[in-house]
Amino acid sequence: MIIEIKVPTPGESITEVELGRWLVEDGAVVDKDDEIAEIESDKATLTLVADEAGKVSFNAQEGDTLEVGAIACTIDTSFKAEASEEKPAAKTEDKAPVEEQKQKEHEPAKSPDKTKDGKLEKLSKAADTESQSHVKITSVAKKMMEENKLSVEDILQGLKRISKNEVEAVIDLPEGTSTALSSQRAFSREEKRERMSSLRRKLSQRLVAVKNETAMLTTFNEIDMSRVMELRKKHQSRFMETHDFKLGFMGFFTKATAVAMNFHPAINSMLDGEEIIQPEFVDVGIAVQTPKGLMVPIIRNTESKSVPQIEKDLKDLAEKARNKKISVEELTGGTFTITNGGTFGSLLSTPIINPPQSAILGMHNIVDRPVAINGKVEIRPMMYVALSYDHRIIDGKDSVGFLVKVKELIENPERLLNQGINPEELLLEL
Incomplete structure (x- = not known):
């Protein structure tokens, strides 16, 4: 059939x-x-x-x-039927070594280290272990490997196939060349050419359109991450036991942006012709790097969700995006975007707006820097943040005020429970 x-x-x-x-x-x-x-x-x-x-x-x-x-x-x-028949055949072949082993049990015992095959097998295993032990793995890559149950050997095998160039490079090495020199890249004038994917072509068009069609401006600030980092360190183990996943920074920032929009709703607006649309909900897109390029899955109604709920949604959507299981509906309709270049070590950048949205928040690397605290110099974990916005519909007062409010909420995370209001002011009804 x-x-x-x-x-x-x-x-x-x-x-x-x-x-x-x-x-x-x-x-x-x-x-x-x-x-x-x-x-x-x-x-x-x-x-x-x-x-x-x-x-x-x-x-x-x-x-x-x-x-x-x-x-x-x-x-x-x-x-x-043929496919199913091939599998049992392979199992039948596996019986041969077992029968051979039974015959060897009646023969005089030999030391496996002294046999030629035993030496080769032992050397091969040692070589594999030694080569893998020299492979350096970043924390992000290690996490992805653990999530997808991949070993170093799986990555090395899937990384690249050996071509004619690699073989010729080894053959042409002079005798006595060290292994360190043999690992150097061979001199080449070749170039690789491949067609852009449909997703990347569309992304390119949108990025160019943003630069040409919007009055984009970026404002900056810095945030002391001490309180959030202490909070994570103190409650991480209990958080994992309760929710079965780690607590990150993105949940705090996503919730903080949703709360800050209560004070500066223009940040959540969009331009449609000569009309300004201002949704009463906050759907935040989180930029996720995938093998196929940048994708921005949407977390719906972040204004009504807790930090753990946001973290769970982000975890599920990021896994779908990286495994190519995400739907178009889950990538459509955001009102605001957050991108975190800090995961790749970025200190500062100017993120590009994701149309038809009017603003995007850029997070960056956390670096210990000397700062003045109550007249004294202290070393604090600081992060630069950037807000790019369309100046046609967002004024400087709202853009700067929004970023200051996000800074205030991250440096005082307990205020996220009171919709950004100072607990003392709430107590005194000020």
């Missing part, structure tokens, strides 16, 4: 998609629910999944533009 695999609809407004790449080879036998291709639109990357087990036959090539509902490939389910 022939099963047709059709292009799914990424969203209501999308009629065409691009076939990004095939995840299997033409003619390969796949199991049911295996991912077989990546489909790219100007908003998200989705995957085609095998409805049944069988042999795949391509109807399109990588880079082709396909209409929603078009047949991307077919699956011949008659090959399902």
Whole structure:
């Protein structure tokens, strides 16, 4: 039986998609629910999944533009039986070493270290362990590897295939060259060329449009992160036991922006022709870096959510984005955006507005710096923050005041419980 695999609809407004790449080879036998291709639109990357087990036959090539509902490939389910028969055959072959081992039990015992095979196996394992021990892993990469259950070996195997250039580079090395020199990159004048994905092309167009069509301006401030860092350190273990995930900084900043908009609602506004739209809800987009480029999943109604709820939503949406499981609806409709370049070590930047929104908050790296506290110099963990905004509808008073309010809320996180009002003023009804 022939099963047709059709292009799914990424969203209501999308009629065409691009076939990004095939995840299997033409003619390969796949199991049911295996991912077989990546489909790219100007908003998200989705995957085609095998409805049944069988042999795949391509109807399109990588880079082709396909209409929603078009047949991307077919699956011949008659090959399902052959695929299932191959697996037991492999198990039968596995019995040979067992029988061989039984025969060896009746032979005189030999020291495994003295046999040639034993030495090779031992040296091979030692070499693998030694090579992996020299691999440096950043904290962000380590976290991603743990979340996706990947080892160093998995990453190294999937990183790159050995090509003719690498082999020739090793062959041409002079005798006696050290391993340190052999790891150096060979001299080359080659260049790699690849077509931009549909998602990145759309992103490029939007970024250029923002620079050309908005009166973008950026204001800066700095925040003392001491209170939030102490709060995280003090309650992190209990937080993980209660919620089953770590407490980060993004939950505090997202909640703080939602509360600060009570005092400066213009930051949450959008321009539609000659009209200014000002939603009464705050849907915050959080910029997430994925293998396919930057994506901005939306956390809805942050004004009504707690810090743990925001952190949970962000965790779920970020995992979906990185695993290409996120829907177009989850990437559409934000009223404000936060981007955190500090995760990559950025000290200061001017973020670009995400249209049709009118403002974006940029977080940066936390660095210990000397600051004046009550007339004395102290070392505090400080973060620069930046607010880029469309000056056509947001005045300097609102932009600066909004950033000052965010600073106030992060430096005094207990005020997030009182909608940004000072507890003393609330007590005295001032």
